[in-house]
Amino acid sequence: MRRPIIAGNWKMNLDRSDSIELARGVVQGTHPAGVEIVMCPTFVYLDAVSGILEGSPVKLGGQDGYQEPNGAFTGAISMAMLADLGCEYVILGHSERRHCMGETNDLVNGKMKAALATGITPILCVGELLEERESGQTQAVVESQMDGSLADLSAEQVAQTVIAYEPVWAIGTGKTATPEQAQEVHADLRKLLAKRYNAQSSDTVRILYGGSVKPSNAAELLSQPDIDGALVGGASLQAESFLQIIAASTAEAAN
Ligand code: PGA
Numbered sequence: 444m445r446r447p448i449i450a451g452n453w454k455m456n457l458d459r460s461d462s463i464e465l466a467r468g469v470v471q472g473t474h475p476a477g478v479e480i481v482m483c484p485t486f487v488y489l490d491a492v493s494g495i496l497e498g499s500p501v502k503l504g505g506q507d508g509y510q511e512p513n514g515a516f517t518g519a520i521s522m523a524m525l526a527d528l529g530c531e532y533v534i535l536g537h538s539e540r541r542h543c544m545g546e547t548n549d550l551v552n553g554k555m556k557a558a559l560a561t562g563i564t565p566i567l568c569v570g571e572l573l574e575e576r577e578s579g580q581t582q583a584v585v586e587s588q589m590d591g592s593l594a595d596l597s598a599e600q601v602a603q604t605v606i607a608y609e610p611v612w613a614i615g616t617g618k619t620a621t622p623e624q625a626q627e628v629h630a631d632l633r634k635l636l637a638k639r640y641n642a643q644s645s646d647t648v649r650i651l652y653g654g655s656v657k658p659s660n661a662a663e664l665l666s667q668p669d670i671d672g673a674l675v676g677g678a679s680l681q682a683e684s685f686l687q688i689i690a691a692s693t694a695e696a697a698n
Pocket residue numbers: 452609613614615616617653654655656674675676677678
């Protein structure tokens with residue numbers, strides 16, 4: 444049984460006091476034992492949020508991290524720095540980084556290796572553009588992103604990663620993939636893991652769905668057999684809606 448993860452991606456939102464307030468609100472909410480809860484604030488407020496999460500089961504994650512351990516890489520943050528601040532997870536290859544910052548599968552692959560070497564669990568994002576979906580390329584696109592980003596990793600390393608399927612056309616748009624559309628891609632990705640690695644990694648890897656997840660659609664998405672949680676953007680910026688999504692996943696975990 445895969446333990447569901449509900450992860451909040453705050454993106455470039457919230458100032459220091461709003462970050463602290465949101466973290467406090469989530470910490471004070473209900474934390475069902477069967478669900479892992481992760482919050483990913485901006486780099487500059489990781490330390491402040493880390494202090495609030497101390498002693499709670501809510502975990503901390505970075506929104507990105509660089510592949511080199513240190514050196515002349517202006518503006519970059521290493522995986523060891525994230526770990527030092529208490530991060531157990533790091534989002535890698537998010538579509539906003541792929542499309543706004545030009546990240547390639549090669550770069551994401553280097554970051555994946557660095558995260559795993561540091562003991563941080565990477566949440567690898569993959570997802571197709573609207574035109575790619577409309578021209579029937581969804582499967583090819585997500586498979587090549589996954590293959591490129593996981594290159595050279597062993598089956599054991601792959602089993603330690605989390606994958607997030609986030610159709611780009613559903614991110615921040617209010618358009619959600621239907622539970623059936625999401626399930627289809629998740630099942631394809633799981634089959635590919637079995638083919639490229641082994642049955643154990645395919646059974647172990649948690650595949651999250653992301654793209655306009657909100658309290659009203661979470662339960663239905665999370666009820667799909669291959670959807671093991673959610674990566675939540677907009678709806679993670681308020682404690683109440685994030686806690687409602689967590690509660691929806693508990694209902695699923697209990698079923
Ligand atoms: P959204 O973002 O929930 O605001 O669509 C999800 C994400 O980009 O991770």
